[in-house]
Amino acid sequence: MNVPDNLKYYKEHDWVRVEPDGTAVVGITEFAAESLGDIVFVELPEPGTKIKQFDKLGEIESVKAVSDLYTPIGGRVVESNQAVTDAPETVNDSPYDSGWLVKIELSDAGEIDNLLSAAEYEALLAAEG
Amino acid sequence: MKESDLRQTPLHEKHLELGAKMAPFGGWDMPIQYESILVEAKAVRSNAGMFDVSHMGRIEFTGPGAAEFLNRILSSDVPKLRIGRARYGVICNPQGGIIDDAIVYRLDEERYLLVPNAGNADEVIDWLKKWMPDSGVTMNIITNNLSMIAVQGPRAIEMLDSITTNDLSKVRPFRIVEAPLLGTDALLARTGYTGEDGFEVMLPSGSAVALWDALTERGATPCGLGARDVLRLEAGLPLHGNDIDATTNPYESGLGRFVDPDRDGYVAGDALQQIRDAGPGRSLVGFVMRGRGIARQGHHIMNGPDQIGEVTSGSVSPTLDMNIGMGYVPTGLSDGGTRLQIDVRGRLIEAEIVPLPFYSRRKNE
Numbered sequence: 021m022n023v024p025d026n027l028k029y030y031k032e033h034d035w036v037r038v039e040p041d042g043t044a045v046v047g048i049t050e051f052a053a054e055s056l057g058d059i060v061f062v063e064l065p066e067p068g069t070k071i072k073q074f075d076k077l078g079e080i081e082s083v084k085a086v087s088d089l090y091t092p093i094g095g096r097v098v099e100s101n102q103a104v105t106d107a108p109e110t111v112n113d114s115p116y117d118s119g120w121l122v123k124i125e126l127s128d129a130g131e132i133d134n135l136l137s138a139a140e141y142e143a144l145l146a147a148e149g
Numbered sequence: 150m151k152e153s154d155l156r157q158t159p160l161h162e163k164h165l166e167l168g169a170k171m172a173p174f175g176g177w178d179m180p181i182q183y184e185s186i187l188v189e190a191k192a193v194r195s196n197a198g199m200f201d202v203s204h205m206g207r208i209e210f211t212g213p214g215a216a217e218f219l220n221r222i223l224s225s226d227v228p229k230l231r232i233g234r235a236r237y238g239v240i241c242n243p244q245g246g247i248i249d250d251a252i253v254y255r256l257d258e259e260r261y262l263l264v265p266n267a268g269n270a271d272e273v274i275d276w277l278k279k280w281m282p283d284s285g286v287t288m289n290i291i292t293n294n295l296s297m298i299a300v301q302g303p304r305a306i307e308m309l310d311s312i313t314t315n316d317l318s319k320v321r322p323f324r325i326v327e328a329p330l331l332g333t334d335a336l337l338a339r340t341g342y343t344g345e346d347g348f349e350v351m352l353p354s355g356s357a358v359a360l361w362d363a364l365t366e367r368g369a370t371p372c373g374l375g376a377r378d379v380l381r382l383e384a385g386l387p388l389h390g391n392d393i394d395a396t397t398n399p400y401e402s403g404l405g406r407f408v409d410p411d412r413d414g415y416v417a418g419d420a421l422q423q424i425r426d427a428g429p430g431r432s433l434v435g436f437v438m439r440g441r442g443i444a445r446q447g448h449h450i451m452n453g454p455d456q457i458g459e460v461t462s463g464s465v466s467p468t469l470d471m472n473i474g475m476g477y478v479p480t481g482l483s484d485g486g487t488r489l490q491i492d493v494r495g496r497l498i499e500a501e502i503v504p505l506p507f508y509s510r511r512k513n514e
Binding site for chain 1: 442
C-alpha cells in the first residue's frame with residue numbers, strides 16, 4: 021500500500037499536504053480508495069465554506085456504500101476538485117495526485133501537529149489488519 | 150452471525166484465491182466483488198461473466214402428487230408447465246404477501262426443481278412442509294449436492310457450447326436440458342438474473358471448480374454479488390428483501406403477469422383475487438435521477454413536501470451511465486414522465502419515473 025512520506029495523515033484515512041504558499045491539499049489515502057472500491061459519486065463543499073479540523077467535509081460513494089469524508093485540517097475551502105466531481109473514478113486512479121479533493125486555506129498551521137506521519141499511519145493500517 | 154457460522158459454497162476456496170471481497174449474504178460467505186463491480190458488470194454486458202450462485206436453494210419434488218402440491222404454493226399454473234421448461238413465480242402467504250420469488254423447472258413427468266433465494270430458503274422450506282400432503286410427494290433439499298454457476302453475457306452460450314457436446318443455442322429461453330458436462334451430468338437452464346442471455350448451470354458440487362476453471366480459460370470474468378445486483382436492477386428485476394417481501398403483493402410489485410389466482414386449492418388465491426380486482430393502491434416503479442445524487446434503499450420519495458413512498462433499490466448504472474432506482478409510489482403517481490424528488494440524506498434530488506426495464510438487450514442494442 022502506497023503511503024507517501026511527504027504527506028500527513030488523519031486516522032479516517034485522509035491525507036493533507038501543505039503547499040509552499042500555505043494552502044493545504046486534502047485527499048483520501050490509497051487504502052481508503054481501495055477499500056471503497058469503485059468510487060461513483062463525490063460531494064464536496066462549495067469554495068468559501070469554513071470547516072474545523074476533523075469535521076465532515078463531504079460524502080463519497082462507491083457502488084455499494086456511502087461514506088462520510090472528514091477534513092484532516094481546518095480552514096476555508098478555496099477550491100473543490102471539479103475533475104473528481106465530474107469523474108469520481110479519478111480518486112481510485114490517482115488518490116494522491118489528480119484525485120485530490122479540496123484545497124484549504126489553513127486557519128492554524130499548528131493543527132498539522134495533530135496528524136500522523138507516514139510511518140504512524142502505516143502502523144495504524146498494520147494494526148487494523 | 151459469527152463468521153464461522155456462515156455457509157460456504159464449493160467454490161469458496163476459489164473465491165479467496167482470486168482475492169474476492171467476501172461478505173455474509175443470506176447466511177453464506179459470498180464474493181461481493183473480485184476486482185471491480187463496474188468492470189464485472191461491463192464484462193457481462195459486453196462479453197461474459199460467471200457467478201457462483203450456489204447459495205440459492207435447490208429443492209427437488211418427485212412423485213405423482215408433485216404438480217398438484219406445487220400448484221397450491223406457486224403463483225403460476227404448475228400442471229400446465231411442460232417437461233424441460235421453467236417458469237418464474239412468487240410464493241405468497243394467504244394474505245397475498247410475497248414470501249419469496251423462485252423459478253420452478255419441470256425436469257420430468259413427476260419431477261420438479263424449485264430454486265428460491267438463499268436468504269429465504271429455510272422459510273420457504275418451512276412453508277412447503279406446512280402444506281405438504283402425507284403422501285404422493287417427496288421433497289429433497291439438494292442445495293449441497295448440486296452447485297450452481299450462472300454464465301451470462303453475449304458470449305456465454307459460445308463459451309458453454311465449447312465445453313458441452315450439446316448445441317446450447319438451440320435451447321430456448323426458459324428451457325432446461327440435462328447434458329453431459331466435464332465428465333458429469335449437468336442441468337443447463339437458459340435463465341438468469343442479469344438481463345443478458347446465458348445459462349444457469351447446476352452440476353454435482355465436486356465438479357464446480359472444474360467448470361469455473363474451464364470458463365476462466367475461455368475468458369469468462371468472475372463476477373460477484375455486487376455486479377449481480379447492479380445488473381438485475383438495470384434489467385428491472387426485483388430483489389426479494391429489497392423490492393418485494395411479505396409486506397408487498399405481486400400486483401403492486403409489477404409481477405401480476407406471473408400470477409394466476411383462479412386455481413382450485415391455491416393457498417393465496419382468495420387474497421390475490423381480491424387484490425387483483427380492487428387494483429393496487431401503490432406500484433413499484435423505476436426512476437432515473439435527474440439531479441446529482443444516488444438513491445439508496447430507504448430514502449424517502451417525495452412529491453414536493455409530501456413523502457409518497459420509499460426507495461427499495463438504488464445504484465449507479467454503468468451500462469446507462471446514470472443513477473437509477475426503484476420504489477413504491479401511489480398508483481396515481483406512477484406514470485412514466487412523472488417528476489418526483491428523492492431525499493438523499495437531507496438533499497432533495499430531482500428524479501423522473503421511467504418504464505421498466507431500464508436496460509434490455511433489444512432496447513439498448
